[in-house]
Amino acid sequence: MALPALLLFGLFGLVPLVGVLVLSLTGWDGLGSLRWAGFTNWSGVLTDGATWQALWLTVKVMAVSWLVQTPLALALGAFQAPRGRLRAFFAVVWFLPLLLSAVAIGLTWQALLDPSFGIGAAAGLHWLARPFLGSPELALYTVVFVIAWQFVPFHALLYQAGMRQIPVALYEAAAIDGAGPVTRFLRITLPQLKYTFVTSSTLMLVGSLTYFDLIYVLSGGTGGPGTATRVLLLAMYITGFQAHDMGRASAIATILVVLGLGLSLFTTRMSGFTRMDSQQEGL
Numbered sequence: 001m002a003l004p005a006l007l008l009f010g011l012f013g014l015v016p017l018v019g020v021l022v023l024s025l026t027g028w029d030g031l032g033s034l035r036w037a038g039f040t041n042w043s044g045v046l047t048d049g050a051t052w053q054a055l056w057l058t059v060k061v062m063a064v065s066w067l068v069q070t071p072l073a074l075a076l077g078a079f080q081a082p083r084g085r086l087r088a089f090f091a092v093v094w095f096l097p098l099l100l101s102a103v104a105i106g107l108t109w110q111a112l113l114d115p116s117f118g119i120g121a122a123a124g125l126h127w128l129a130r131p132f133l134g135s136p137e138l139a140l141y142t143v144v145f146v147i148a149w150q151f152v153p154f155h156a157l158l159y160q161a162g163m164r165q166i167p168v169a170l171y172e173a174a175a176i177d178g179a180g181p182v183t184r185f186l187r188i189t190l191p192q193l194k195y196t197f198v199t200s201s202t203l204m205l206v207g208s209l210t211y212f213d214l215i216y217v218l219s220g221g222t223g224g225p226g227t228a229t230r231v232l233l234l235a236m237y238i239t240g241f242q243a244h245d246m247g248r249a250s251a252i253a254t255i256l257v258v259l260g261l262g263l264s265l266f267t268t269r270m271s272g273f274t275r276m277d278s279q280q281e282g283l
């Protein structure tokens with residue numbers, strides 16, 4: 001029964017991966033004929049300081065995004081979990097950023113953060129008239145803020161669903177024993193959200209490797225100012241489609257695939273998620 005799915009995965013997943021790996025061993029400008037280059041592309045990529053800087057920025061975006069999005073998503077999920085019309089209304093409002101395209105979001109925030117004509121030009125908000133996207137010190141954190149604005153609602157939805165699956169009997173028993181709201185949250189809610197936390201974190205960390213469109217729009221397609229926001233995926237695009245060096249771009253793409261697989265395996269293995277133990281056994 002799994003054969004059709006495996007065939008589709010092999011055709012659209014494994015075959016392109018093998019193709020990228022082979023392409024990383026060739027020299028190709030995207031138009032002419034392929035020529036065998038061996039490990040020249042890999043040597044150039046791994047000894048290039050720009051690659052390591054892009055990798056560091058990618059890890060930084062990944063870590064800061066996780067640190068920002070996780071507590072916000074958990075708090076919003078806890079707010080949305082109890083049923084009610086007002087909470088349902090806010091859940092719909094917060095979900096709207098996910099319905100917008102990344103390009104539209106990037107252009108909107110680019111206009112809003114313009115130091116001359118954006119929200120900083122409004123009365124009483126002059127303290128926001130700063131070059132958030134033009135400052136090497138602020139640009140990366142501004143990008144992380146926009147990413148969080150778009151994706152926190154999705155992870156909040158995961159936490160909301162996880163909290164609604166927790167048996168009410170656990171909270172009732174804890175309340176009878178005198179446990180307050182904070183104690184119930186720390187001793188019941190958080191432990192019961194273990195697998196939800198793993199799922200959300202895996203999607204968040206691996207998804208951080210795929211942030212391209214937002215960063216491309218917000219930085220004007222250059223990863224600027226300078227190289228302050230040139231993460232590995234954007235560096236791959238610039239190398240392949242602007243510098244016309246598809247071999248080195250394919251090597252960078254392979255690094256991204258290995259990094260994503262490693263992160264996914266690490267989070268699932270360290271959490272024990274692969275054992276799939278039931279958290280409600282005996283209830």
